[in-house]
Amino acid sequence: MSLHPTVERVTARIIERSRVPRADYLARMAAARDAGPVRMRLACGNLAHGFAAAGTDKPTLRGGRAGNIGIVTAYNDMLSAHQPLEPYPSLIRAAARAAGGSAQVAGGVPAMCDGVTQGRAGMELSLFSRDTIALATAVALSHDMFDAALLMGVCDKIVPGLLIGALSFGHLPMIFVPAGPMTSGLPNKDKAAVRQRYAVGKASREELLEAESQSYHGPGTCTFYGTANSNQMLMEVMGLHMPGTAFVNPGTPLRDALTVAATEQALRITALGEHYIPLAHTVDEKALVNAMVGLAATGGSTNHAIHLVAIARAAGVLIDWDDLDELSKATPLLTRIYPNGSADVNHFHAAGGMGFTIRELLDAGLLHPDIRCVHGGDLRRQAMEPYLDDLVLRWREPPMASLDPDVLRGTALPFDREGGLRCLQGNLGRAIVKISAVAPEHHAITAPARVFESQDAVLAAFQDGQLQGDLVIVLRGQGPRANGMPELHMLTPTLGVMQDRGQHVALLTDGRMSGASGKVLAAIHVTPEAADAGAIARVRDGDLVHLDAGAGVIELRVDAAELQARALACPARLDSHVGLGRELFGLMRANAGTAEQGACSLFASMPGGDPVAHPDTQDGHGGAEPLPHQPLIHPLPGAEVDA
Structure with a gap:
């Protein structure tokens, strides 16, 4: 299927607009790659500090010939979406050892809950928590101990912050590892009805609290289609997840199997081997166009009109709201997930989920198939659906038709001819x-x-x-x-x-x-x-x-x-500007860009400066050559792909 002309036109425009900052970014990442794995060039005292507490992994880290994964985690047990991440480091370390490598928790990043802070003073820290997370990610990866990283986060500002920070280390392979949505609770429409009754004094606080507790009732991401679940959709269409990872519930054998597979794959795609896939060449102009199309096709979060601009800028790519608007007008709306309908993300996943959605958009020419996904294949491979066959992780084709057309439809009969x-x-x-x-x-x-x-x-x-x-x-x-x-x-x-x-x-x-x-x-x-x-x-x-x-x-x-x-x-x-820590964020308020520039406080000091310094008319692409890429045509160890 040839590309839709709008997708082709907008992509070409973004590539031309981004020539200078993208070339600068790729040159910086190529220089970091050419320096090679740096762990073994550390002074002996530095390296000894780096593995002093590594226990049985000390010989592996001391030898320097096997990959070492840095884990950056947003775990805390106040957020339901991040509480399931607590045991992941132990699982990842065991999987890395079994694959001949090692893994260390490189650092943690803050993870606040917008659901807790809505309407409160703490919400005024929310957007800048994204920039703080980016900084914390950079600190975590700054020790030069790692050949790849697993980024563990789910919610609103956390995934964009992790990705913005990780892109400064784009010479390393990175895979996102989520926790998955909580199981379905009180239907969202019923919850919304109680909220409206409470607003006019027709429901008591106890009745409202009971409705909210039945809706947000256990470990996992909130099940409505807000920013957190939009994040997971984006990681799929950008090729930053193992295929079909987004909406598998936490605490299940399949979820653990996907985390193990991500660990094995991270070790497989380092610069130490033959299948090097750095983050810098996964997050490119085509992947970002895919993200905007996915957002439009699923009626995703408005917050990504800000976050995607900031993510793109961190990768040297300049996008704006005209790009998003034009792609949305060309993209049919394929889902009805609350607040765009009555279903939740578990219903969407059961109806065919991301696999069905990606395949439909690919067949319509609305997504770039040839992006460099972290699993080593193209976006067609991303559309595969994971399952366990007697504890063996396998992938299969998604359903040929939606299993619930009230929730998910194909491009031939969408809910709307344009996106959201x-x-x-x-x-x-x-x-x-x-x-x-x-x-x-x-x-x-x-x-x-x-x-x-x-x-x-x-x-x-x-x-x-x-x-x-x-x-x-x-x-x-x-x-x-x-x-x-x-x-x-x-x-x-x-x-x-x-x-x-x-x-x-x-x-x-x-x-x-x-x-x-x-x-x-x-x-x-x-x-x-x-x-x-x-x-x-x-x-x-x-x-x-x-x-x-x-x-x-x-x-x-x-x-x-x-x-x-x-x-x-x-x-x-x-x-x-004062109270609840807000006095500490004055520097970010003063340096924030506009909403259309991503409302980010970090870019003025980055190479290339503010995005407005790079007009569309600049010439020249720079001297950065694409990094080598070899698709993995063999199945992942311990996992098979069904034709």
């Missing part, structure tokens, strides 16, 4: 909107603005009965430079109540919504943000706001001269 994300543009700047969960009759609105500077003020106005009639809630001062760009998911039940009682309502904000953005139209990530003198800081109560997701329009219907003459009316809220 749009870019809006107008005199208020640029914004992202997710429409896959929004009914068509709510895709556009023209209504007066009600302006707020905090979530609490919105909720107080609702409780006081002030939010009547059609309106656009304008919530500003929520961008990365203002207060760290917290998610505003706490507003979702209230906005849903307003819409259900017949009001036409939308949200306009320079902040983020949750990966679980729901049924109310929300123009988010507005850039420039209010703290950067964006036009959103000049909006006044009663101004007419026009949002149209179909036409891609975000417009304030105020005379241009009058708008420009208005004073900026969004002073910094200093109470967002």
